[in-house]
Amino acid sequence: MTTAxxxxxxxSTKHPHDDAPDTTAEFEELAHLPDGPERDALCQEVVRAWIxxxxxxxxxxxxxxxxxxxxxxxxxxGLVKAVRRYDPERGTAFESYAVxxxxxxxxxxxRDHMWGLHVxxxxxxxxxxxxxxxxxxxxxxxxxxxxVREIAEHTxxxxxxxxxxxEALESYTPLSLDAELPGSEDGYALxxxxxxxxxxxxxxxxxxxxxxxxxxxxxxxxxxLYMRFFCDMTQSRIAEQLGISQMHVSRLISRTxxxxxxxxxxxxxx
Numbered sequence: 001m002t003t004a005x006x007x008x009x010x011x012s013t014k015h016p017h018d019d020a021p022d023t024t025a026e027f028e029e030l031a032h033l034p035d036g037p038e039r040d041a042l043c044q045e046v047v048r049a050w051i052x053x054x055x056x057x058x059x060x061x062x063x064x065x066x067x068x069x070x071x072x073x074x075x076x077x078g079l080v081k082a083v084r085r086y087d088p089e090r091g092t093a094f095e096s097y098a099v100x101x102x103x104x105x106x107x108x109x110x111r112d113h114m115w116g117l118h119v120x121x122x123x124x125x126x127x128x129x130x131x132x133x134x135x136x137x138x139x140x141x142x143x144x145x146x147x148v149r150e151i152a153e154h155t156x157x158x159x160x161x162x163x164x165x166x167e168a169l170e171s172y173t174p175l176s177l178d179a180e181l182p183g184s185e186d187g188y189a190l191x192x193x194x195x196x197x198x199x200x201x202x203x204x205x206x207x208x209x210x211x212x213x214x215x216x217x218x219x220x221x222x223x224x225l226y227m228r229f230f231c232d233m234t235q236s237r238i239a240e241q242l243g244i245s246q247m248h249v250s251r252l253i254s255r256t257x258x259x260x261x262x263x264x265x266x267x268x269x270x
Contacts, residue, residue: 020053021049021050023046027088027094030083031087037158046083049081053099054076054102054103057075057129059071063108078098078101078103078106079098079102103216111124119168123165126168129157129159129165130165131169132157133155134151136154153220177194206264212265213263217256221252224249228253235253
């Protein structure tokens with residue numbers, strides 16, 4: 001059965017929606033059909049008959065960061081769910097059941113897939129109310145944008161809730177780190193304002209961890225390390241000043257540094 005046949009085989013019935021076909025008989029038939037190819041085919045025909053309404057509902061959400069084609073696909077998915085779940089025996093017109101189902105599917109798509117940051121559902125709802133109020137008030141305030149107090153009075157929200165909703169307006173899509181900063185004339189991007197890892201912090205931590213260990217070293221080992229790493233003396237000069245061989249100095253430095261490293265690492269694991 002085609003969409004044209006659905007529309008032509010009975011007199012047209014007045015519906016709240018101009019694009020709503022009369023599929024009462026088809027739903028009654030679906031209610032008694034068992035699962036199988038025949039039921040699936042009839043479901044597809046009913047879905048095609050109601051597609052214009054689903055597409056109209058999808059267009060209400062355009063210009064919100066998602067392509068109209070994707071919105072229409074999401075709305076069609078909601079329509080399929082509505083057709084398969086609708087029970088005519090409840091006495092409710094199909095469009096009364098389908099409209100909130102389709103709209104809910106589109107809103108869920110925005111909530112679950114379009115937010116660049118995780119925002120609680122309550123905050124998302126505040127954002128929507130603030131955005132709607134801002135648009136409505138802008139038409140009645142001589143072109144100027146409403147302030148927080150005016151939006152709060154219009155929506156019945158507190159000023160704190162309005163401020164939270166306004167902050168969420170900027171959280172829908174995160175700003176790229178490569179985005180050029182306003183007023184920048186030389187391509188200065190947001191990423192250029194971020195700090196980098198400071199190696200000096202690790203150096204401070206290492207020095208503080210070594211201090212108590214260095215104080216417990218024998219005098220000669222402590223003196224050799226001071227001359228080598230703080231006075232920047234060569235091993236041969238240290239050996240000459242202490243009256244020992246360069247090889248002995250090298251072994252003492254290597255042995256002492258290894259022992260200090262082992263002690264610090266052992267403490268960090270405990």
